[in-house]
Amino acid sequence: xxxxxxxxxxxxxxxxxxxxxxxxxxxxxxxxxxxxxxxxxxxxxxxxxxxxxxxxxxxxxxxxxxxxxxxxxxxxxxxxxxxxxxxxxxxxxxxxxxxxxxxxxxxxxxxxx
Amino acid sequence: xxxxxxxxxxxxxxxxxxxxxxxxxxxxxxxxxxxxxxxxxxxxxxxxxxxxxxxxxxxxxxxxxxxxxxxxxxxxxxxxxxxxxxxxxxxxxxxxxxxxxxxxxxxxxxxxxx
Numbered sequence: 397x398x399x400x401x402x403x404x405x406x407x408x409x410x411x412x413x414x415x416x417x418x419x420x421x422x423x424x425x426x427x428x429x430x431x432x433x434x435x436x437x438x439x440x441x442x443x444x445x446x447x448x449x450x451x452x453x454x455x456x457x458x459x460x461x462x463x464x465x466x467x468x469x470x471x472x473x474x475x476x477x478x479x480x481x482x483x484x485x486x487x488x489x490x491x492x493x494x495x496x497x498x499x500x501x502x503x504x505x506x507x508x509x
Numbered sequence: 510x511x512x513x514x515x516x517x518x519x520x521x522x523x524x525x526x527x528x529x530x531x532x533x534x535x536x537x538x539x540x541x542x543x544x545x546x547x548x549x550x551x552x553x554x555x556x557x558x559x560x561x562x563x564x565x566x567x568x569x570x571x572x573x574x575x576x577x578x579x580x581x582x583x584x585x586x587x588x589x590x591x592x593x594x595x596x597x598x599x600x601x602x603x604x605x606x607x608x609x610x611x612x613x614x615x616x617x618x619x620x621x622x623x
Binding site for chain 1: 548549550553556557597599611612615616619
């Protein structure tokens with residue numbers, strides 16, 4: 397089953413604009429990660445934020461985490477055509493055990509040149 | 510690009526057949542996980558291997574099985590294929606010594622069951 401839901405399901409913006417995607421999840425987490433997927437191929441890890449962190453930056457990416465609302469957002473600034481892809485949030489649950497990542501359904505981002 | 514390689518890239522099988530998918534993990538990684546991604550959906554966790562033992566499993570039936578070898582490469586086997594098994598199968602490797610860290614994915618194997 398899917399843990400989270402990304403919002404919106406699809407987003408189309410002009411090159412140079414900022415893109416914001418949101419993710420909600422259901423259970424307590426150890427960390428939340430964002431991945432990018434181009435054309436149905438492998439996923440590329442973008443950024444990891446731990447449950448005790450509120451904000452993290454990596455290049456043009458900014459991720460926020462609100463554990464009280466069980467939500468996260470991914471901001472891509474100054475978008476480029478190469479950013480066109482599907483973006484997924486994924487969570488590792490808190491507690492013990494060997495659990496895999498639980499992914500949402502993704503946001504499909506299209507950057508118009 | 511990650512050091513995780515999967516083979517084959519595409520595969521067509523008939524319902525009822527069996528299939529084996531292969532994955533070579535990134536150098537230094539002792540943990541391999543497998544995911545199934547149906548069209549338009551996010552990946553779903555099948556199972557995970559750590560040092561040749563399955564140590565985590567998602568909500569998949571026993572006809573989905575796997576192996577991890579001493580060099581940490583891995584296989585996913587699916588018996589009695591069903592039409593709904595058509596999907597992209599993704600392998601991910603990670604460093605088991607760094608618990609719940611980022612995963613490095615291969616390019617996937619696209620399986621079509623007809």
